[in-house]
Amino acid sequence: MDTILHYAWLIPLFPLFAFIVLVSFGRQLRGGASSVGILAAALSCVLALVIGWQSYQGAASEKVLVEWMNIRDTVIRVGYEINSLNAMMLVIISVVSLLVQIYSKEYMRDDERVPVYYQYLSLFAFSMMALVLSPNLLQLYIFWELVGVCSFLLIGYHFSKPKAMLAAKKAFIVTRIGDVGLLIAIILLFWWTGSFEYSEIFKTVALGKMEPWMTTLTAVLIFVGAVGKSGQFPLHTWLPDAMEGPTPVSALIHAATMVAAGVYLVAATYPLFLDSQTALDIVAYTGGFTAIFAALIGLTQTDIKRVLAYSTISQLGYMMLALGVAGAIGYTAGVFHLFTHAFFKALLFLAAGSVIHAVHTQDLFQMGGLLKKMPVTGIAFLIGCLAIAGIPPFSGYWSKEEIISAVYSAQRADLLWIAVITVFLTSFYMFRLFFLTFTGKAVSQAISRAKDPSAVMRIPLLVLAVLAVLSGFLNMPFAPLLENWQLAGDVGESIHFAMPEAAELHAPWLSVVSVLVSLAGIVLAYLIYVKKAIAATWIARPLPWLYRLSNRAFYLDEIYRYGLAVPLRGIGMLLDLFDHYLIGGLVQLAVKLANGLGGLHARLQSGQMQTYGLIVLLGIVLLLIGITTQGGVSFGQ
């Protein structure tokens, strides 16, 4: 079969082309700018779907490399590689990217910088697709940084707002901390394996040529990169602030694709992690902790987008947890959750965007009763909530079920508790969000006038809603289609090689328990926010510090500010004085001395030039002396 996989490299090129067109002719195109972006996104979407299908059918992986740069004996190559993991990623990226771009056409209609907006979106789509297509770590890193910059540019899109600007800056700096870890890992791996290529690195690891401590170190450093990008504790603080960006951007970059790049990275370098139990444990515990930590913060947020942001952090934590407990099922579960989460979280953000578009506020307590005014949006949001809460048959049920099952199979009681408690917290805060927004009474005029958006925004919502329901059927315990697809390649082999004895422990009761736990969360939210049978302040009143801790996100921002940023500034100020008075003062002294010696004033035309002339003259005299004395002797020969 002649495979269309040969043309995979075209997928990122469509948006790149759109970006170049928009940079060159954006101002002339104006309204047409969105069409350029959407057209390019549609083309890559079609191609990505075809390639995804072929890959699912079992088309062999493909890799193409060309020389990029030579450093004496070292050849650095670039190219692309298509395998089951990145074929799936391409489907996610291109589908969500297309839907978001269509949605944005209406959402951003009144903005005067629409061409710039589509420039950034196209550049992002290109970079993100190129990231997953990268056959080696260096190339991945290049696009890893580029998606970060696109994220930065889009968070700060409304650059006149100081908050947006600060959020953009914070996102860049905090993720950069992680990036440095990744960069160090890449370089260390190069020195140990002589290559940036995944396949070469895995080969070296498989042959046992890496020292165990080096495997652990590099795996952990790669994970540090993933922590920054995927908003894991303690580098998650940029993600809630990133909500300053336009909402469709949050859906695409800060929910479905870029923030999942960290999870993708761990999955793509999985054979390395499999070789180090320490690294896997660090992944699992960081993920688990992040999941519950972010969920606790999500309980008390009052901004619709910030709740969603913390839920994203929490869900990404789940994915890391799954990858960390490993085994065939853990790996699949992590990747599977990435897949379903992309759709239902994009759905939630776009639905939230419709709400914000209609009522011009993000404050939950300024909303209410919107279900009647915006039924399509409301139902779409409800589907998203049911999916993330893990209620069958919505997609999130299947993937989360698998994560919990993986944790159970790995017999990690502590992590299992965390996972199940987080299920409860998640369904509670998501339904708190839903009830506060869509039920109850309208509290403002804006709400009574609100209505569902036009078809341009509705269609992406509907498509995502369908995906949020259906995408889970791709991998059910009795029909593990995704598992068969994803484990078909080398990764599957190395997992079976690394942990041959790990078998899945089936526990149907566990599934029942977690659904019940989730329902309990929904019921509690219902009792508090709809029935008002329980006061919303029943915990906050007796334990105000607990409430504040959650509401202020455990004061982590403050800790960083006063623990890092302010001291750094202080050191900077001190050094500035040191530099100015001590180092600079030495010069003053020297200048005075030099002037004193010459007995001249520091005048341009006279003093300094003469001093300088003296030095040169002295030098030449010395030169001549040197030549005549020393040279004379040995030149006689």
Place this chain on the structure above:
Amino acid sequence: MVNNTLLSLITFSPLLVIVVLMFTPKQMVGTIKTIGVLGTLLPLIMSLMLFAGFDYSAGLQFIERRDWIKIPIGLDQNGSLTFFPIRYEMGIDGASMPLLLLTAIIGTLAAVGSWQMKRRLREYFILYHLLLIGMFGVFSAQNLFLFFLFFELTLIPVYFLLGIWGYAERERAANKFLLYNGIGSAILLLAFIAIFVQLQTVNFGELQQVLTNPDDPLSGYLSPEYRYGLFVALFIAFGIKLPIFPFHSWMLNVHVQAPPPVVMIHSAILLKMGAYGLLRIGINFFPDQAYEFSVWLAVFGLINIFYGAVLATVQKDLKMVLAYSSISHMGMVLLGFAAMNSIGFQGAIFQLVSHGLISALLFFIVGVIWDRTGTSTITELGGIAKSMPFISGVFLAGALASLGLPGMSGFISEFLALMGLFGAMPLHAAIGAIGLIFTTIYVLRAVLRAVYGPTPSRLTRLADAQPMEAIPLVVLLGVIILIGIYPAVLSDPLQKTLDSIVPVVTGIGG
């Protein structure tokens, strides 16, 4: 054949412009400007020809060798005078060619940037072209004597350009510049003399041959201790130029006080002469000692990186931010050298070119901003992206290049320098990598505050780039991106030259 004179033609073509300018009446301001700017195209075109004709498979090329001065040094047995011939020797290889080309490009663009200059234009352009001669010469010279001559030749025009056309405290800055560089030159001269009196040659090729070949009869003339002393002296002399902490304070004044085109040249080219000299003369001639000293190179590199970066985060003036940023970025060059392997050297040379382009771009923009607003103080600016979207966009792009964004030249250079150092001193390299975070902090702080955020009412009506301003911006950004995407354009010509430096170095490195 042209190849036998091309380097001299490039180097001395500004002389033609100087002569023409001397005979142009100083009232003809437009003509003077036109001659001054168009004149820089001569060396630029010839440098591009040189680049096109550069043979990747050869080392030193475009060699010129002529008898020049004969110095009487004594009498031979027959009683007649013996002379020591100082030859005029020029040539170029993979390490100097990129820098020569960079000089030609920046030379033209900074001349375009001089279009805004108002006072005493004839003198200005005469000095400007004199400076060009010196810079071209430094990168083409093939013996110590010529190198020193050109090296010194750059000081005089900078001194006057700074002292006459600079900002308020120009005289003080000019004096400080001269004092520091004078001391550096004195040390350099002493080191050169010390080399010369022992080995009786000033030719680079011969010196390298003698110094790195233990079997050479002359090699024994220099004991390892003597060599070590020489290397350290060279390190200090070139270190002042680079500049390394704590010899950097003169350079801050130059960056703040000199007119924008001079700062472009200064930061893009003149600082690079220090690094070039350290490689060409220091490391190339004394590889064993450089290897012994390499931990110190790394330590000084790290100090530069962090000292510059931390200070850049608290500066109020954009120019000071960029000045400290230069100190920080030059630290990366030292890290590349400290690696003592081909990857590190390549990174260092990439960093010289890359920082040259990026700092020229950023200083040019700061000049434009000054031109529009009369200030470069960060807190007095803000929100200018509203009325100057093009300039602001390029500024942000330049800032991203400066913090090492992949796809632009800064990433390649920092990546290679660090990668090289990881092969030699992983711990130092890891610390250096952390410097990237600091770079991000100060770059974003300065640029975002100056350009974005709310627009004060007095900054709402600023003119965006004029064509004369857009050209340098687009060219510089284009080259920065070209190198970032296709680094082979710079790395391929380098290979042969690295071959000639590295085997010697790694030979002892084991």
